[in-house]
Amino acid sequence: MPAPRPSLANEAAHWHALQRQGGVTPEQQRQFMKWLVTSPAHLREYITVSRVASELSDAVRGMAVDLDALIAAGPPAADDNVVALPVRRRPPPPVASRASRRHLPGIAAAAALLLGVGVVGHLAWPQTRHYVAAHGAPRSFALPDHTVVHLNAESELSIRFTLLSRRVELSRGQASFVVAEERRPFAVHAAGLEVRDIGTTFDVSLRREQARIEVAEGSVQIRGDSGQGRLLADLRAGQSAHIDYRDQTVSLRQQHIDTMTAWWRRRVVFQDEPLREVAEQFNRLNRVRLQVDDDVAGALRLTGNLRGDDLASLRTFLDQQPSLHTRVVDQRIHVSSRSAAETSAKQP
The missing domain is CATH 2.60.120.1440 (Jelly Rolls)
Structure with missing residues (x-):
């Protein structure tokens, strides 16, 4: 088989890169489909630069598809999960030309691949x-x-x-x-x-x-x-x-x-982490909030492994820290450094 012309290889590489980068607009997608079905050569060249297209091609080769019937059937219903070939339908001539017969296998292969794309669309389309x-x-x-x-x-x-x-x-x-x-x-x-x-x-x-x-x-x-x-x-x-x-x-x-992976089971595991970040992990799981009232308390580094929904154990854990003080006000667990709590208590 002769090597593909450079322009065709460049076109295939362009579409390959565009699909890989993502962000393809509906208009670009229509242009890609128009290019892909223009000739079997386009399809073959795209497959050579597409690792995943070869995977789809393998899947389609294993499908029991009557390609002649597929082509003769024309576009499917609008709600079918099959990508329609954008080919103008004309009455067939009385005798097919030799050129038509020569290109039919390639067109049939393109139809089969596009059918496979429709069947396994989650792999093929953005x-x-x-x-x-x-x-x-x-x-x-x-x-x-x-x-x-x-x-x-x-x-x-x-x-x-x-x-x-x-x-x-x-x-x-x-x-x-x-x-x-x-x-x-x-x-x-x-x-x-x-x-x-x-x-x-x-x-x-x-x-x-x-x-x-x-x-x-x-x-x-x-x-x-x-x-x-x-x-x-x-x-x-x-x-x-x-x-x-x-x-x-x-x-x-x-x-x-x-x-x-402990958080998959709603456990909060922390190792040498500041209290302000530990509080955020608990707060995303509970209605009762843990509020850190001063920077000294927020910077205190802690290590523990607790159930994310067990606020009683959390408060007990915090009260066991020599430098921390907790109190519950308006459905919030306030935690502060003991020095800040003592200063606040002395104020009138």
Whole structure:
């Protein structure tokens, strides 16, 4: 088979890159489809630059499809989950030309691939979805590719899946991902960072002053500038990275895997963390709020492992700290440093 002309290879590479980057407009998608079905050569060249298209092609080859009947049937009903071929329907000539017979297998292959795209559309076309977990209501769900997401309370994310990529935007809160294995790359974008999966279970948490990425299985690569910047960290299972929002300085730590996933079971685990951040973890789960009343108390670093909905145990834990004082006022647990509490008590 002769090599494809350079212009055709460039066109295929252009569409490949556009689909991979995401953000394809409806008009661009129509132009892509028009280009794809123009000739079998276009389809063949696109397959050579598309790893996932080859996966779809393999699936279609295993389908029991009568291609001649498919072509003769014309466009399907509007509510069918099949992509229609944009071909003008004309009465067939009495005798098909030799050129028509020669191109029929290629056109049939294109029709079969497009049928496969319709059947397994979640792999082929851009999909956008938005997920929110409300206050006190963490949730777990599966994405269209069967990736399992654990979304913490007061958290929000969006996805965009295309033919060649799987992109997640975490806009607030915390989410863990048990990533389904397939050829399309999976990346999470959050706070100007890109976390790229390499066969992984990992967690991304947007805290007050830093982003935290923890890996329970496999590995991830973290880059700045939404994936266009330098490599900030290459994490393996049992490692975490704390990345400052201001200058993207990175602090690497070893962490027990059970600790990373404890919040899936509504446990709040903290290790040498300031009280103000511990309070935020409890507050996203409970109606009764934990309010830190002074900076000295908020900066106190604590280590513990408590049930997220057990506020009585939380208050007992805080009262056991020599430098802290708690009191309950108007459905709030106020916690302050003892020095601040004593000063307040002396004031008239």
